[in-house]
Amino acid sequence: MEYIISAMMLSVETFSFWLMAEALLTKKNQRLQNAIAFMVSLIFGFSIVNFITHVNVSIVKTMVTIFTWYMVVLFAFTDSWIKKLFVVLSSIVMIYCIDYISACIVMAAFSITSVEIYASVPYFILGAFISKTALFTLSALLFAMKNEKHKMNKVSNAECFRLILIPVFTVLNLVIVVDCAIRYSVSPVLVMVDACGLLLCNIFLVYISNRLEQERFIKKDNEMLLQQARENEEKATAMLDIYTGQRKLVHDFKNHILSMQMLIKMGEYEKAEAYMTGLCEEIQIAGMAISTDNPIADVLLNQKFAAAKAKKVTMHISSGKLDSFPLENGELVTVLGNLLDNALEAAEKLAGKGQIYVNIHTQESETMLSVKNSVKYDVHIINNQIFSTKANPLLHGYGLQNVIGVLQKHGWTYVMQCENGWFQFTAMAPQ
């Protein structure tokens, strides 16, 4: 029985260690290599259990575990050797601390001594169960935090609660079971089977929970990719419109010149002059364009300005020359395009009274991009996320998340605020 309990404990320890290593270190992206490393640590661990059960020297067990785990992380992770060693040693220390605390809890709960814990199988199982459940929960929490950090989020309180709730109640349940088992002299084997079953249930539930979380993020990522694809399509359409417009202009002017030539040949000078005056007015309308020396910014600003005009939204643009603006073309489309789209969408709800202020410049001392727009209702901003009443909240805010993603990639600082009927998003490039 001692062998089975030790093997169970070791399996949980190995699995928890693996989660902690994944949370704190960078895994090599080779599935087979990782699987081999994990299996080696597990099989080697079982051999140690067998060995230790016979020699019963805990210092040897500790040293061999450190060595095995260190070899495994050397093989499966990419970080520096010192960081790997630190993670292994920290994990061992954490395991011992949790073991000690769990033993103290059992001693306090049943008013017994440490000797009695080891003498009584149910108490020992309870101590081991509390210890390993706590270890596994902590590792799972650490792993979830790393995943969320990677996705630039924080672990929500609900998620923490969900991860902790089941282990806490299974521990409570086992305390009651052990108490009853001792009172009514239930077989320790049954207690052990119950404890093992509960432990497996915990692991399985955390696994299922993580999978669901991962699927949620995959869905979110897909939505973001779709959004980016839509932006690129819009960009391509805008470019095509400009190209078609230019072709049309060239084609039209060829005809205009031919017509004027004909009028001059016919001696109709007054008609030719009138024709030319009309053309000049046409050129003025065509020339109503912003020119920042950055073609992408020009396309976006002109396109959105025209869209704002069509929606009866007043757009004030204050822009310097943007030829050296420190974002790639695609990134500028994502950032400026999304901010202007959001601003337009909000401002048009004000029925002809909507306003947008665009301030974009790059100077010696700073590069800044700011969009401020009037809003019908103030929105709540929590952790740089907007909470809206839109019908499909899943789709809302992806534009802004894409903007933030690009800005964070380049180390920009950004801030957003919504108060007194105005929303403002301002970003500054690192100096």
Next chain:
Amino acid sequence: MKIAICDDDKIYLDKITNLVSKAAREKNIAIELNQYQNPKLFLKSDLCAYDIVFLDGNMGEISGIDVAKSLRESKADALIIYVSAYLEFAVLGYKVQAFRYILKDSLDSDFEPVFNDALQQLRMQTRRIQVRMNSDDIDFLVKDILYIESDRRLAVFHVCGEEQGLVSYRKLSDLQNELAQSGFVKIQRSYLVNMNHIKRINGRAVILDNGTELICSKELQKQVLSEYMLWKGK
């Protein structure tokens, strides 16, 4: 308040004049309005006197940008509002720190918000603060204050063009409330800085346009940067 309108197109010159007069009447503001169809005459006038100038972008041989450059030499803080058929003045106007521009075809709809913004800006530019110094009351423009330093119960006003700080019995917390709308931000327990004079923020160093470097407190660093960015991006 003195306003000039400079446009070689008589129709727009009259139209803008009517819009300004109407808005001033509605808001009960006393204005002195001067019309110029010839930009050369405008440049020969007393440019220092104008608070707001409506400028056409293209006026034949002289461009609106050249006119604005000459105006800036005489009066740096006059509010220039371009009224143009061309959107390109959004960029060209930036060179001469134009306040806003209005497209001629949107004049009717866009005039009012732009004029309101200009009035608000003008109020900020002309706001004055009165402080008691050695039993004398002195007042100066808020926009000229670089920063205010607190020295126990004293407030030391560091003002543009003054080598020595002006000392007065004022609490920094009172001044912070009083000047919050004018773009002042507290960067540490004893410094209140005018964001209009911040050249850049580098980590915890707040560098002012006269070269003064002040250190922001660790606790307020993030908040100061946010407030500065929101102020700049307004």
